[in-house]
C-alpha cells in the first residue's frame with residue numbers, strides 16, 4: 405500500500421525534551437504554581453488564536469452538535485475545552501498522560517464552574533475504549549509524540565491507530581500542529597483518515613516560498629479499512 409510506504413519513509417523530527425513526560429510534568433507543576441499563587445492561567449500551546457480558530461470551526465460546522473461527545477487528546481491545562489464549554493458544548497472530555505496536567509485542568513474548570521471530565525490517559529496505550537467520541541481534538545500532542553527519542557515512527561502510527569479507534573463512524577479529528585505541514589499530516593494520516601477540511605491559518609513568505617507557522621486540519625475517520 406503506497407500510503408503506508410510513504411508513512412514509513414517520512415523523515416522523523418529531531419527528538420526533543422518536548423517528547424518526554426518529565427518535561428510536561430514539570431510544565432504543569434509550574435502552571436499549577438502560577439494558578440494557585442496568582443490565579444493566572446498560562447496560555448495554551450500555539451496561543452489563543454489557534455484555539456479560537458478550532459472553536460470557530462466547530463461552532464460553524466452544521467454537522468457538529470452541541471451535545472456531540474468531544475475529547476481533547478493531550479488537553480494540558482484544558483483551555484480549549486473551557487472555550488468549548490463557554491460556547492455551550494456539553495459533553496467534553498480531556499485526556500492527558502500527565503497527572504499534573506489533569507489536576508491543573510480540573511482546578512481551573514472547578515474555579516470557572518464548568519463541567520468537563522478530565523482523565524489521566526496515555527493515548528499510546530492499548531486500553532482506550534473504541535468508538536466513544538464524535539470528535540477528537542489535538543493541539544500539539546501529535547507534535548509531542550513525534551518528538552520522542554525512540555521508536556518514534558511506531559509511536560506515531562500507534563497514535564493514529566488509537567485516534568481512529570476511539571472515534572465513532574464518520575468521526576472527525578481536528579489536529580493543530582506546528583511541526584508538520586498540511587501535506588505531511590495528510591501523508592501520515594491517510595491510511596486511516598481522509599482529509600475533510602483545512603482551517604486557514606496565518607502564512608508567511610520567506611525566500612520566495614510561502615508557509616504556515618501553524619497548521620490546522622480536519623480529518624474524517626475512514627470506514628473502508630479495518
Ligand SMILES: C[S@@+](CC[C@H](N)C(=O)[O-])C[C@H]1O[C@@H](n2cnc3c(N)ncnc32)[C@H](O)[C@@H]1O
Pocket residue numbers: 428429447448449450477478479480481484499500501502505525526527528542543544545548549
Ligand atoms: C504541546 S502540549 C499541548 C497541550 C494542550 N493541548 C494545549 O494546546 O495547550 C502536548 C500535551 O500532550 C500531552 N501528551 C503528550 N504525549 C501524550 C500521550 N502519549 N498521551 C496523553 N497525553 C500526552 C502532554 O502532557 C501535553 O499536555
